[in-house]
Amino acid sequence: PPTCVAPGTGYIWCSDKGGISRGQAYVYQHLSQFQVGDLCDFAGTSIEGPSFLPSGCQEGTTSTISIVARDGSGNTTTCSTDIVVYDNEPPLLSIPDDTQLECNVAGGVEGSDANVVSWLDEASAYDTCHDESLSNDSPALYALGSNLVHFAAEDSCGNVQTRFAHLTVLDTTPPLASCEDSVVECTGALTPVSTTCSGSDICDAAVAVSSDAAPSYALGDYGFTCEATDSSGNGASASCQIHVVDTTAPVIAPIVAPLDPVPAGVAVAPSAHFTDACGPHTGSWSFGDGVT
Numbered sequence: 001p002p003t004c005v006a007p008g009t010g011y012i013w014c015s016d017k018g019g020i021s022r023g024q025a026y027v028y029q030h031l032s033q034f035q036v037g038d039l040c041d042f043a044g045t046s047i048e049g050p051s052f053l054p055s056g057c058q059e060g061t062t063s064t065i066s067i068v069a070r071d072g073s074g075n076t077t078t079c080s081t082d083i084v085v086y087d088n089e090p091p092l093l094s095i096p097d098d099t100q101l102e103c104n105v106a107g108g109v110e111g112s113d114a115n116v117v118s119w120l121d122e123a124s125a126y127d128t129c130h131d132e133s134l135s136n137d138s139p140a141l142y143a144l145g146s147n148l149v150h151f152a153a154e155d156s157c158g159n160v161q162t163r164f165a166h167l168t169v170l171d172t173t174p175p176l177a178s179c180e181d182s183v184v185e186c187t188g189a190l191t192p193v194s195t196t197c198s199g200s201d202i203c204d205a206a207v208a209v210s211s212d213a214a215p216s217y218a219l220g221d222y223g224f225t226c227e228a229t230d231s232s233g234n235g236a237s238a239s240c241q242i243h244v245v246d247t248t249a250p251v252i253a254p255i256v257a258p259l260d261p262v263p264a265g266v267a268v269a270p271s272a273h274f275t276d277a278c279g280p281h282t283g284s285w286s287f288g289d290g291v292t
Contacts, residue, residue: 002042002069004079007033009062014055014087014129022051022065030083034067041072048078053085055129057157060086090161091132093153096122098166101142103203108169109142116142119167125153132156144169144203144232175201177228179211179240186246186278190216193242199228206231217244219278250276 010030014020020027036045049065066080096119101109109116116138125134136151146168154160180196193216199207213224222242229235253273 001075001077002036002038002071004067004069004077005035006067006079006081009082009084011060011084011086012053013089014085017129019052019054019061019129020085022047022049022053027053027083030081031065031067034079034081036067036069036077036079038069038071038075043070043072045069053083055085055087057130057159058086058088060084087129087155087157088159089128090159091125091127091153091155093134093151093161093163094122094124095151095163095165096120098168100168100170102173103144103169103171105141106203106205107141108144108203109167111138111140111142116167120149123151127153127155127159130155130157142167142169144171171203171230171232171234173202174234174236175199175204175207175228175230177209177226177236177238179224179226179238181241181243183243183245184217185248186219186244188277189279190218191244192216193244195224195240195242197226199226199230199236201228201230201234204230204232213242217242219244219246246278248277250274 007030012020012026012030015024031047036042046068047065048068050063053063054061062082062084064080064082066078069077099119101115103109104113120136120138123134123136125132132153132155134151134153136149138149139147146166148164149167150162150164152160152162177199179198182193182195184191184193193213195211195213197209197211197213199209201207208229209226211224211226223239224242225237225239227235227237251274253275255270255272
């Protein structure tokens with residue numbers, strides 16, 4: 001019979017979903033190492049074995065391929081080799097580029113935000129041989145500043161590839177400063193005035209506010225400014241008015257004057273006391289004869 005010498009066990013990495021075709025170049029290269037011949041009249045060979053070699057994981061799955069050598073007289077010899085197809089390569093992993101988003105809720109950007117979800121969805125994974133899964137450690141809230149997000153691609157053999165990207169949350173939006181106009185009744189040369197000044201920010205709960213309003217004002221109209229600054233240094237201001245008004249009439253104390261008629265030509269000296277909470281005032285007399 002013909003002679004047949006098979007090569008040793010071949011180890012080939014999985015290159016198709018689930019395994020590798022027997023016609024693949026690396027398999028063909030291994031099978032070409034069979035040595036067959038016949039001293040008299042060699043007729044040829046045939047291959048026996050699976051056309052598709054299934055893959056295992058790191059240890060691989062073994063398939064046996066046999067060569068049958070024939071001579072012209074019908075004599076045959078069979079020899080075999082084992083091919084181990086394995087998968088120790090992690091999936092391919094593509095991740096999104098680093099990105100920036102504007103803070104839009106207290107403390108940052110929620111992980112469920114549409115822009116975040118869209119960014120995460122840019123990641124993809126593909127494994128040549130086995131089924132793959134894709135995961136990330138996206139937080140519920142992306143805090144102000146740089147946030148590191150890890151992406152992982154894992155195949156059903158447990159081969160894993162990880163990469164990371166940065167999502168930076170910025171705060172470039174100024175807070176809202178607000179105040180209210182004040183109308184205060186005059187109570188003296190300087191009237192105490194209470195003013196309002198507040199600030200709010202969609203990102204920062206601790207907005208610093210300041211006002212240049214004085215604690216008291218004289219009669220008249222005045223302006224003041226309310227300023228608000230967030231922790232990122234963004235500032236805003238609002239302007240309001242203070243009106244110190246005098247709508248209260250002076251108070252006249254009882255008039256002191258003669259009760260009985262006074263002869264013509266006799267001088268009289270009536271007196272009265274005028275008071276006003278707001279400040280200086282003037283008074284005048286008016287007599288029944290038209291004299292003031």
